[in-house]
Amino acid sequence: MDITNPEKEHTILEIDDLTIGYENKKVYSAISFAVKKGECAAIVGVNGIGKSTLLRTIGHLQPALGGTIKIDGTVISQMSMNNLAKRLSLVLTESIASKNMTVKELIALGRQPYTNWMGSLGEMDIKKISEAISMLELNHLADTKCYELSDGQLQRVMIARALAQDTDIILLDEPTTHLDLFHKVQILKLLKSIAHQTKKTVLFTSHEIEMAIQLCDKILILEGDKNSFDEPCKLIENKAFERLFPLDTIHFDATTGTFRIQK
Amino acid sequence: MVVLCGCLILSISLGSVSISFTDTMKAIFGAETQNESLTYIIWNYRIPKALTAIMSGAGLALSGLLMQTLFRNPLAGPFVLGISSGASLGAAVLIMGLSLFSGILSASVVSNVSLALASSMGSFLVLFLVIGVATKIKDTMALLIIGLMFGSITAAVVSVLSYFTHAEKLQQYVYWTFGSLGDLSWGQLGILGVAIVFGVGISIFSVKPLNGYLLGENYAQSLGIHLKKSRFLIIMATGILAGSITAFAGPIAFIGLAVPHLTRQIFNTTDHKILVPAVLMYGSITLLLCDIVAQLPGQAEVLPINAITSIIGAPVVIWLLMRKRKMIF
Numbered sequence: 001m002d003i004t005n006p007e008k009e010h011t012i013l014e015i016d017d018l019t020i021g022y023e024n025k026k027v028y029s030a031i032s033f034a035v036k037k038g039e040c041a042a043i044v045g046v047n048g049i050g051k052s053t054l055l056r057t058i059g060h061l062q063p064a065l066g067g068t069i070k071i072d073g074t075v076i077s078q079m080s081m082n083n084l085a086k087r088l089s090l091v092l093t094e095s096i097a098s099k100n101m102t103v104k105e106l107i108a109l110g111r112q113p114y115t116n117w118m119g120s121l122g123e124m125d126i127k128k129i130s131e132a133i134s135m136l137e138l139n140h141l142a143d144t145k146c147y148e149l150s151d152g153q154l155q156r157v158m159i160a161r162a163l164a165q166d167t168d169i170i171l172l173d174e175p176t177t178h179l180d181l182f183h184k185v186q187i188l189k190l191l192k193s194i195a196h197q198t199k200k201t202v203l204f205t206s207h208e209i210e211m212a213i214q215l216c217d218k219i220l221i222l223e224g225d226k227n228s229f230d231e232p233c234k235l236i237e238n239k240a241f242e243r244l245f246p247l248d249t250i251h252f253d254a255t256t257g258t259f260r261i262q263k
Numbered sequence: 264m265v266v267l268c269g270c271l272i273l274s275i276s277l278g279s280v281s282i283s284f285t286d287t288m289k290a291i292f293g294a295e296t297q298n299e300s301l302t303y304i305i306w307n308y309r310i311p312k313a314l315t316a317i318m319s320g321a322g323l324a325l326s327g328l329l330m331q332t333l334f335r336n337p338l339a340g341p342f343v344l345g346i347s348s349g350a351s352l353g354a355a356v357l358i359m360g361l362s363l364f365s366g367i368l369s370a371s372v373v374s375n376v377s378l379a380l381a382s383s384m385g386s387f388l389v390l391f392l393v394i395g396v397a398t399k400i401k402d403t404m405a406l407l408i409i410g411l412m413f414g415s416i417t418a419a420v421v422s423v424l425s426y427f428t429h430a431e432k433l434q435q436y437v438y439w440t441f442g443s444l445g446d447l448s449w450g451q452l453g454i455l456g457v458a459i460v461f462g463v464g465i466s467i468f469s470v471k472p473l474n475g476y477l478l479g480e481n482y483a484q485s486l487g488i489h490l491k492k493s494r495f496l497i498i499m500a501t502g503i504l505a506g507s508i509t510a511f512a513g514p515i516a517f518i519g520l521a522v523p524h525l526t527r528q529i530f531n532t533t534d535h536k537i538l539v540p541a542v543l544m545y546g547s548i549t550l551l552l553c554d555i556v557a558q559l560p561g562q563a564e565v566l567p568i569n570a571i572t573s574i575i576g577a578p579v580v581i582w583l584l585m586r587k588r589k590m591i592f
Binding site (some may be wrong): 049061082083084086089092094095100101109110112113118119139165 | 335468470471474475476477478479482483485486487488491527531532533534536
């Protein structure tokens with residue numbers, strides 16, 4: 001892909017006039033934004049606004065009610081399941097069903113879209129798996145069972161699994177919940193370096209707005225009736241963050257890029 | 264494999280009529296034995312019985328594994344979808360239901376063949392209902408509940424039937440629920456064999472989706488697995504395996520639930536590439552061993568296989584879990 005399209009500013013994920021929700025309940029409509037190759041972008045907004053629904057819709061876990069989602073110019077509903085799995089990987093909030101796997105086995109499952117009907121690993125698969133393991137510094141844990149891991153370690157393993165899937169886009173649903181400050185920063189910095197080093201597009205939902213402002217290339221703010229998508233500093237200029245929470249409770253300090261509690 | 268062969272020979276050489284080990288070997292390998300009837304017993308009674316045990320054990324254990332992985336529930340077994348209840352409904356209707364309408368007729372109708380036919384019809388009726396529902400609903404857990412509900416309905420119908428039936432018919436039904444590995448002709452064995460091969464084949468074909476299911480359905484889907492298709496295949500395989508075994512050998516409990524746990528404990532893996540052949544093996548060995556005990560070597564009496572599987576198996580699983588102190592799933 002890189003050879004045929006050397007253009008750096010290449011749009012990989014394009015969302016156009018998307019309506020999300022469930023059969024009889026619209027959650028959010030008219031969402032449009034585009035993320036470029038190698039960008040790390042966050043989706044922020046208050047609880048229940050539809051961040052996860054949006055992420056699940058882009059991840060094709062639930063159907064879009066209207067509008068289009070394109071990956072590299074192709075509408076995702078027209079892609080085969082296996083092709084989509086080669087373009088887009090997920091890290092979800094739900095815990096995995098079986099934790100009696102070693103870290104390596106779990107990461108190897110990320111190679112499923114590429115393996116044969118038995119799921120045997122080839123040379124390329126093994127290479128990608130070990131790359132993912134060393135990128136997330138999991139070498140010393142490779143043979144540990146998943147039930148022995150801490151939350152932060154498990155999250156890194158899940159990211160490694162998505163990385164081993166070797167997709168253009170990695171979607172993560174609240175990757176920093178249940179983690180302490182240090183591990184939150186560690187995960188977010190990792191996501192940024194994954195995006196910049198591997199030229200994969202990383203898109204995640206988060207409540208860590210202050211960290212996202214410092215680390216992300218782009219931020220999508222869901223406000224209910226409208227949404228803004230831009231670089232963090234431009235969003236600050238446009239006073240986009242100030243509308244996020246009720247002003248009498250929390251106010252946004254544009255100079256430091258942090259939220260202050262109104263006393 | 265060696266253990267399996269050992270158990271097989273042991274199972275063949277032990278039975279109500281005591282036959283010496285050398286005679287057994289001679290009979291198996293076609294040499295002349297002292298007594299023609301010994302050869303007859305071995306070829307027409309013991310070998311079919313041992314083969315039934317091997318196939319049933321393997322099939323039940325595999326279908327248990329499939330259900331536990333599909334529903335991500337350690338309590339699932341081959342019969343959670345109501346397959347055995349369907350089979351017992353079929354058997355109950357044949358044994359007890361018919362007698363309600365025409366007492367004379369039923370006596371001649373109830374034979375092993377018709378019983379197998381009725382119970383397989385019952386189990387496939389439930390299976391098709393479940394598959395019909397499975398293609399409609401998205402939530403696998405709802406499917407589990409629906410399977411249990413089908414089970415309750417059929418169990419209730421069986422209770423009503425047994426309430427109105429004669430004592431001897433009820434006894435005949437109860438005997439069927441004990442399960443029996445014997446009494447299969449070579450022809451019936453062939454049918455069972457084809458069904459087992461078919462079920463195992465589908466399962467092997469589903470190894471990759473099964474491994475994907477270990478992460479949960481959403482992750483499985485994100486790995487490119489067709490949820491509905493793979494779910495259909497897995498249910499189909501379970502139905503064919505458990506349905507045909509129940510039809511021929513009665514509702515044999517416990518193997519399907521326990522052997523997958525046993526195997527996971529021993530192999531300490533969740534990879535279905537290892538688990539599928541391993542549960543097939545352990546399932547056969549376990550049921551063969553149970554069969555050997557049930558025959559009460561040297562005695563004329565044969566204990567109900569269904570009781571033996573639980574009496575021997577349950578303590579083993581309890582012991583394994585206590586020893587490991589951790590439930591591996």
